[in-house]
Every structure is written in structure tokens, then in C-alpha cells.
Amino acid sequence: MTIMYIHGYGSDGNAMKGQLLRKMLPQHRVVSPTFDYNHETPWTIQKQISDTVEKEDVRMIVGSSFGGYHTLCATAFFHGTVWVVNPVHDIETTIRRIFINSQSPLSSHFDVDFLDIYKDFNARIFNSQIQLNQSGRWPDDTPINFALSTDDELLGDHRPLLDLFPRHDRVVWKDNCGHRFLRFEELNLI
Secondary structure, X not given: OEXXXXXXXXXXXXXXXXXXXXXXXXXXXXXXXXXXXXXXXXXXXXXXXXXXXXHHOEEEEEEEOHHHHHHHHHOOOOOOEEEEEOOOOOHXXXXXXXXXOOOOHHHHHOOHHHHHHHHHHHHHHHHHHHHHHHOOOOOOOOOEEEEEEOOOOOOOOOHHHHHHOOOOOEEEEEOOOOOOOOOHXXXXXX
8 A cells, every 4th residue: 555644844755754654654655755835835735746646546645734734635636544643724823823923934935925825725625625524425435534742832722623524533642742743653544
């Protein structure tokens, strides 16, 4: 089986989580492309995810943080198992707080125009996936699983996310993980 790992913002395809997946699932193939969140629109990122899914015959996607957001959005076209780890779910607030209004080195890449692109994408794609999930018409061949930190210092409380996606398979809560959540070995992904 081929598994795709979608990294978070400020990371890349060779990130520690992608390496952890390879180590803990040696019987499976893990692909983890690098996405240029700084310069590519969310539409372009989704096209790259779609192309990789098709080309590599991906059966499971694991996404973390910003990559978790993109993973949830990819359920618009991807039918297979999904794991999201501490995903961003309030994209506008997160972009404003972490990228636009902060003094972080990451903040220089996002601006209000880029935020507007994400707001449009969010309204069209993410919100339609929320509505589909809440309607009870979520496809059985796309189980959603959540791995969430109880102490996510970057995104805070993840419980509102579960209200957005009430039709899900599993939720794994972990203490003492922080936003990075490197305890993949403790998840029963397959």
C-alpha cells in the first residue's frame, strides 16, 4: 500500500514525521512530496496532491498541521483512509495570527491577498467537506481519523474540530505532545 504524508507549514517532504512513518510501516511505501506553501495557492497544492494520489496509487493520506488542513480538503477527491494530526481547521484565524500579525520569520511570506485566496478556497472546498460530513452523507470509503494533542501550544483546543467533522472513525488524544506530535508509533494507523 502507498501512503502519502503531507507536511505542515515550515517543513518539507523529508520531515521527521515522514521518516517516522517509513520507519514504523516498512511494509508500505511512504511518499512525502514537498509543497511550497509560501508561493503556491491552495488550489495548486490540491492539484499537486491529486496528481500524486493518482500517479502513486495512494491509499492513505496522513497530514499534519497545515498539511492536515490540506488533507481534509483533499477528501473532496480522495477516497481512502485519512489521518490528520493537529490539523489547522480555522484557516483564516490561523493565517492572521501566526503569519500575518506575528513577528515570526514565517510571517513575511503571507499577506492579505494570500489570505483572501485561502478564504475563497476555504469557503468552496473545506466548508463543503464539513457540510458533507455533517449531513451524514460522508462516503464510507473515506474514513477520517484524528490524532490530537491535548497540549497544542500553537493551535490550542482541537475539540471544535470534532464538531465540524462529527462523522469520523477514530480520535486519539495524546498528552505531552505539543503541536509537533512526534508520537506516531503510538497510533494504530493501519
